[in-house]
Amino acid sequence: MLYAEFMSAVLPPCPESEESLTEPELLHLGPAGDEPCLRADAARNRARLLDAAARLIAEHGAAGVTMEAVASAANVGKGTVFRRFGDRTGLLTALLDHSERNFQAAFLSGPPPLGPGAEPVERLRAFGVAMLRRAVDELDLQLAAEPGPDRRYSVPPRRVHHSHLVLLLRQALPDADVELLAHTLMGYLNPVLVHHLTRQCGMPAARLEAGWGELVDRVTSGVPSVPPPVTAAR
């Protein structure tokens, strides 16, 4: 798979500060298993924490679970939770890890139209639909796992998705600013927006999927000519 080189070539457009992450943070198909190389007790506690968190969230909703509750439900000190997962976001993210890995595997090396083999535009469409369905499925968790404003665009899964879109867009639109286009498309798939539209506005998921298709069509159909430059008032 030539994705390794692609990743290292295209992933770091933002010089990342060298941090010792507490978790390998599901970086694009990281080390195979679930636990990298933790000490026995640490691994045990990690498992207990994830288990307790999942249980509590299923019971009280993702938003109504405190870190302390998770800690004590796992018979573990609060410090241990933060040592292992860094912060609240880290814990919630870890819970989404399985799903995220599956998804990445699907669009990186799975069967078409999501995976390689289909036309770029077709893959684009499939990607959005899959993202939307995933968002609808895991909505509360994805909402609660939303990182703070600073990290939001630097979090590994997001960057992988973005890079994937860049790759597909570049094939379909060699001359466009695909970097920015990819950000635009990602914006449409933002879980917070999906939540707003489906839950708060009652919009059916089908319309969101149709909207994605329309958006992809518009974006990938050629632009007839270059209009005059903008001279906007302020």
Place this chain on the structure above:
Amino acid sequence: MLYAEFMSAVLPPCPESEESLTEPELLHLGPAGDEPCLRADAARNRARLLDAAARLIAEHGAAGVTMEAVASAANVGKGTVFRRFGDRTGLLTALLDHSERNFQAAFLSGPPPLGPGAEPVERLRAFGVAMLRRAVDELDLQLAAEPGPDRRYSVPPRRVHHSHLVLLLRQALPDADVELLAHTLMGYLNPVLVHHLTRQCGMPAARLEAGWGELVDRVTSGVPSVPPPVTAAR
């Protein structure tokens, strides 16, 4: 101005819960002056708070200012801050109020190309450029004022911007799902994204503006034909 009817007709797509807002929250050109009808002491404290907040923010950055610091800098109890502005976001938003009012006035009734009189697509372009410039100008404040995930899409200014885009898009693309398209375009103008691209990635603002133009072109140029429906794997 037929904007009143437009607003009441198009603004509440989401049945808003009836809340007694602590502030008139700059709802699309609300009551003219700065203070609606507060008691004398309340108005005085409000002014003192805004002043103190502005001072502290200029000094320590928007992120490094605590509510308690603002309160004591204004010689006021912490409770007063929250009574007046609801929460942190409310205070920061109030600081952006002037700018927001000016901006709304500009695109609602100002001169073209931002205001009425120009072609919809032209106004669209101008709107994005103005938003981007505003975002760059007030970046830290706008970042700090970012509402929580639940409110993010219900906050009045955002809804006004969205409605404006819907209006313009509808004129340019009568048959499109302009509601969703507007959300997409708004996503591009998201201050958090702007911050990421300019500050964290070092992307020049000019490229962002060019990208907006390109995006508008792509979105508003007709789609040649309706492709087959998506059948995405999961």
Place this chain on the structure above:
DNA sequence: CATCCTAACCGGACCACGGTCCAGTTTCAT
């Protein structure tokens, strides 16, 4: 297999900050 040594880990006391509450005070219309 017993011992030892060190790095890693543990837990809960601790802190900061956003937000709430309510008894007391002030304004202002009458």
Place this chain on the structure above:
DNA sequence: ATGAAACTGGACCGTGGTCCGGTTAGGATG
């Protein structure tokens, strides 16, 4: 002057996150 609505301020609370002295796992060594 007076009553009531509105405002005030600081004590209080819950939660996310930090810190550090004590503990433990588990490889190395004899």
